[in-house]
Amino acid sequence: MRLDAEAIAAMPQAYVQALFDQYAPRFETALVDNLGYRGPSLLFRAVLSARAAARKPAFFKRAIDLGCGTGLAAGAFAKEVDRFIGFDLSPKMIERARATSLYAELEVADMVQGLRSQPDSSANLVLAADAMVYLSDLAPVLNEARRVLAAGGLLAFTAETHEGDGVVIGAGLRYAHSASYVRSAIAAAGLALAHLEDLSARNEDNVPVPGLVVVAVKG
Ligand SMILES: C[S@@+](CC[C@H](N)C(=O)[O-])C[C@H]1O[C@@H](n2cnc3c(N)ncnc32)[C@H](O)[C@@H]1O
Secondary structure: OEOOHHHOOOOOHHHHHHHHHHHHHHHHHHHHHHHOOOHHHHHHHHHHHHHHHOOOOOOEEEEEEEOOOOOHHHHHHHHHEEEEEEEEOOHHHHHHHHHHOOOOEEEEOOHHHHHHOOOOOOEEEEEEOOOHHHOOOOHHHHHHHHHHEEEEEEEEEEEEOOOOOOEEEOOOOOEEEOHHHHHHHHHHOOOEEEEEEEOOOOEEOOEEOOEEEEEEEOO
């Protein structure tokens, strides 16, 4: 379904919360084993490559994991991050994330609200692994990420994509953002694109779902 800007409604938070609360006990098996989910490792590789290109060490003092789920992204980055903060709408996913002991702080919160609770220039890395698919308009989260990142800090996220323009919503009620939409939204938020690659983070019916792996930097 193609949507114009006016018609793009935000995904109801109660829907996302209920979906992931009931999904939490079988999330990792369903996603990793059945759908070949690889978002966290793709993000990790993209961040390492962005850091290598900038000739900077890939170590981050303070990182924020948006839509942290059970903690798979924090697991992938654990050795390179001193202090992880996680936000997720689903209390049951947060419960699982807490059990990993990977996070210094965890909060049941919408990702934009969670970022709003953070001081300016206080994070070195913001991650969103398979979470932007629940947002139609990326502007609020990108703007808040830019505010919260310290100079030189990175925002890294996966997205699902399509070949047209703008944003569409699929049958699975996940938004797909075109590469041109992502490029413009990053520029409009005052971030610089460091890495954008066509890479799929998961399969559907054993076919890779078209995706993007994106790293942006705060100048
Ligand atoms: C597919 S899971 C991915 C979880 C984790 N990032 C990973 O890579 O395994 C998406 C997660 O995003 C959360 N989520 C979706 N929309 C959100 C929002 N607006 N704010 C915070 N969390 C959200 C869901 O509750 C769910 O836990």
